[in-house]
Structure formats: structure tokens, C-alpha cells
Amino acid sequence: MTFLLRTPIIKGWLWLFFLSLQSFAATNIMVRDVGADTDFPEGAEAGAIRFVCAESEDDLALFFSSRSLPFEPSLMKSTGGQKCHIWYEPTLKEFRASTENDQVQGLMFDVDALSLLLTRTEVIGDSLDVVRAMLPHISRPLKITLGVDNYWKKGRYEEALKLYFKELYHSIEFHETKSRASNPWTQDYIKGGKVGNKPFILIPRRLMEGSVEYGEVFLPFLDELTHGSFVRSKLSWEGGDIMFLRHPRNPSQTLLFFGDAAKKYWGKQLTDEEYAYVLKTEFGADHAVNLSGLAAHIDYLVSFIPEDNIALVSDPITRNQGLAYAALETLGQRLETPYTRETVEMAKALWVSDAEYRENSKQLRALMDNLKARQSVLPVEKKIGLEERLDLYISQNCSDDPSACFTGEILREMGRKDLPLLREWISSAAVLRIDVAQIPALLSVIESQLPDHEIPGRQLREKKIAELEALGLKVIRVPGIAGDTSLNVPWSGISYVNNILVDNVLFIPVLGMPDIEELFLENLRNQLPSGYRIVPIFARDLILNSGGIHCATGIIRAM
Helix, strand or coil: CHHHHHCHHHHHHHHHHHHHHHHHHHCCCEEEECCCCCCCCCCECCCCEEEEEECCHHHHHHHHHCCCCCCCHHHCEEECCEEEEEEECCCCCCEEECCCCCEEEEEEEECCHHHHHCCCCCCCCCHHHHHHHHHHHCCCCCEEEEEEECCCCHHHHHHHHHHHCCCCCCEEEEEEECCCCCCCCHHHHCEEEEECCEEEEEECCCCCCCCHHHHHHCHHHHHHHCCCCEEECCECCCHHHEEEEEECCEEEEEEEEECCCCHHHHCCCCCHHHHHHHHHHHHCCCEEEECCCCCCCHHHCEEEEHHHCEEEEEEECCCCHHHHHHHHHHHHHHECCCCCHHHHHHHHHHCCCHHHHHHCHHHHHHHHHHHHHCHHHCCECCCCCHHHHHHHHHHHHCCCCHHHHHCHHHHHHHHHHCHHHHHHHHHHHHHHHHHHHHHHHHHHHHHHCCCCCCCCCHHHHHHHHHHHHHCCCEEEEEEEECCCCCCCCCCCCEECCCCEEECCEEEEEECCCHHHHHHHHHHHHHHCCCCCEEEEEECHHHHHCCCCCCCCCEEEEEC
């Protein structure tokens, strides 16, 4: 040490270092916690988000530089004669999230264990059907992880794997959870990245989805997931509302695109800019782009073709007569009596010229209101004979508590006693659930295409599109279908940009209105650069539950 102090250059650096310490110690620094929200007290780790105040901007800048944290003068506020700045220490120091530019290395899905084990044949468009449909189109071997509950022994899953995923070269493994809760929205609780060269996967503090009760249900699930490279964030967030991209004009920098879905959990007291600062600091991004106000999650609004600096933006369409008829036709296919008076009258009113369609506005509105009022009594098709067989089985095995037949050990007993019945029940129950759920959704599609319907947020959408273009992105507008806010159960509609790009294959979710959806996809094909291939994936179950392929897929990328 004596030798080092005698070296003039080193001595100068040491002198500056000690001088900075003395200056910092003399500064009157005050710290104030951003208190937990009363509605979401567990939204963030206690004391994680704070304001730090000092007498001058220089003192604040010194405070942040001493901690290697970003300091943004534009975020300073004057309070009680002092300068204050939001202060957040990231969960993982120097963590940088993977971007959409990074190659896909692995995919994670949470699937229905019973449907997998019983090799359900009916396709309903849930996460199990989606992963089955996607994998044959991916030529490069990937690591696929399927989340399942532990109702059954591991050997049973391995047997089902051989039957359900034949002749695949991907590495498929199971993640078994002891929790009695599973969440198909894998995107919402996984964000991969690195610290230096070491990979990590951040998962949120709570998986809220807008509800404290929901967060409590999935608390054991997240607790169990935290191991190895999985690290629990100090913050609650929803991954579908956070996306990362290398800056088109400066690839060394990372853009964070975000919405405000998680702001209510811990950021109500923060400005949008302060909220963005916390997210940037947590995920290691350089710049933030606020895309809130147009979708529940931004992955319903935008997706990227990074190599060509393309942003696919969902642009809701309205007053499309063909789409309204396609939705009515799809609805009629699954009703027990397709030609009810209401649907016949609606079909007649839709099957007219463009001019008549516009003129029939009042009639269409009256028919629509009648259909919506009667939606709960519209009869859906049921499997003939199944109900009687189930009633007989229940009376013989669990007459005291019929619901017990379909849980735990008694359910496994059904598999041993009457496997065909169990398999048929699982399949029919899934189809029936979808048939019932699609009634209000398809009515919502028709509603959004009536001649008097207005799509809200048009000006805000144009503003955000201009911001994307200003970053150097080419915007391609992709038709979207807005959900009808007058429904008893709000629905997010259909977003074809809630997709997944793996190499040059773009997997796009579809509801199952083949003619009109194929027109949408063909229009997109014509706008994409050569070399990309679009593969439509039937995802009706996910879409009806306000999701899509991106929502249901956890993506692990190589950085």
C-alpha cells in the first residue's frame, strides 16, 4: 500500500475518492418511503421504492453515481426546499432483460394435466393445443417445459408425452407443481435475462392479475417456482405488459415498452415517468415507451419483427359486415338449435348490400340487444348419452357429494374404474365450457361491427403509432377486434398481434372464423418481407379468456 500511495497517478485517484466521500458525508440526504398501496399491500417489497432528497442536483447526482444507479434530472421534484428523485435498487444488480431480438432458446407452457394424461382429442385452443400445433413448425430443436400439477405420478406424464408429442426432436420436460393452482398465462410471470454472462429468470413478487385474492391463490405457486436461476422480483408485474427491444437506431441500447397494468400495485403515487424509471432500473433498460391506455396488456397492442425493425400494431376494425356475419355463423354452428328466431332475423339483416346494411342500423341494434338479453338461455350442443352415464357413475361412487367425483383420489379412481368415461367427460366438459364462453364473445364481435359502433381511443392509437415510427420502426397495421364493454363479463376481444415469432415463423392466434381470418392473414403476408412464414394457430380457449399465444408462452432467449 505504501508503494501505491507513492505513485502520483494512483495517489490522485485516491485523493478524489476520499474527497467524494467527505462531500457525500457532508450532504444532508433525506429518504422517504413510497408507502404500500392500501388495496395491494403486498404489491412491492416493503421499502423497495423510495424518494431521496438533497439540497442540490449535484448532491443527488453524486448519491446515485456512488450506487451506480441512473439519475434523471427531469424526474427531480422540489419538496420543502430540497430536490427529490425516485430511488429504486434493482432486485438483481446489473440485470439486463432479454430483448425480442434475441434468439428463442426455450418455450414454457402451463398445460391442463388431465387433458394431457388422457390424450384429449378434441381441439379447443388451450395452451396444450397451442404447443402441440406450434412445435412441428419449428425446425430448430428447442427446450420445451410443460408445467403440470402433481395429481398423477411422473411416469404417467412420460407415457402421455410419447402419445401426445410423436416424432418430435425438441427436448420436452415437465415442471411439476404441488400447488393446487395453475396459471396458463406463463408470459405474465417470466422475464429472462442475464447478469454478465449468467442467465436468470425474474418472476414477480405477486401474480395479481388485478386481484389481491388472485395473488394469494398463486403465492404458493410462485414460492415453489423460486429456485436455481429463478429469482423473485421486489415488484409485482404482468409480463404481457412489458416488452424489450434493441433500439433500431442504437442497438447497444434497450427499449422498454410498457403499459400501466401493474401501476396500481405499487405505483399509484408515482408519475408515469417515475413508474417507467423503476421498471427500467429493474430490467436494465435504457429508454422507456409508454403504450398504456389502449389494451389491458401491451402484447395485445404490439409485437415486433426485430430483424427488419417492424412493429405489428393491432388496429381495431369496425362496421365490417363480413366479419359480423362470420361471427354469427360461427355462433350458430355450436348452438343446439342453430336457427333460433333471433339468429335467423340477424342473419337476414346482415345478408344485404352495403347501403342496406348502413340503413338497417336501428333494426340491427334492436336485434343485437335482444340477442344479448337472451344470451344466457341460448342452448348449446351437448354430448348425447354422456350425462346419463355420469349420473349413474356418481350415484354408484359419490352420491353424498357429487363434486368429489371430480377431484383428488376419487378422480384418479374414475381413471382406474372407467377410463373411457373419464376421457369422454374431460373432452366434453372442455368443449362445453368453450361453447358457453363463446356466446357473449361472438355477440361482442357482431356488436363491434354494427353500423353505429365507434371504436374508442383512435387518436391515442395514432399518437402511439407515430411514436413507434419516430423510433425507426416500420408500422404494419394488423386488424384487431375490440371487445364489447357492455358485456356483463368484459372481454378483451381478438388480437392477432398477440403472437410468437420463432426464427422466421410467425405463429398467430385465430378464433376459428376461417374465411375472414384468412383474409386478415393474407393481407399481413403481403406486407411482410420475404422469408417469413405465417402459421395460424387455433387458440379459441385462450382468446375467449382474453389472451392469445404470447400470453400463454414463457420465452427463454439466448443473449
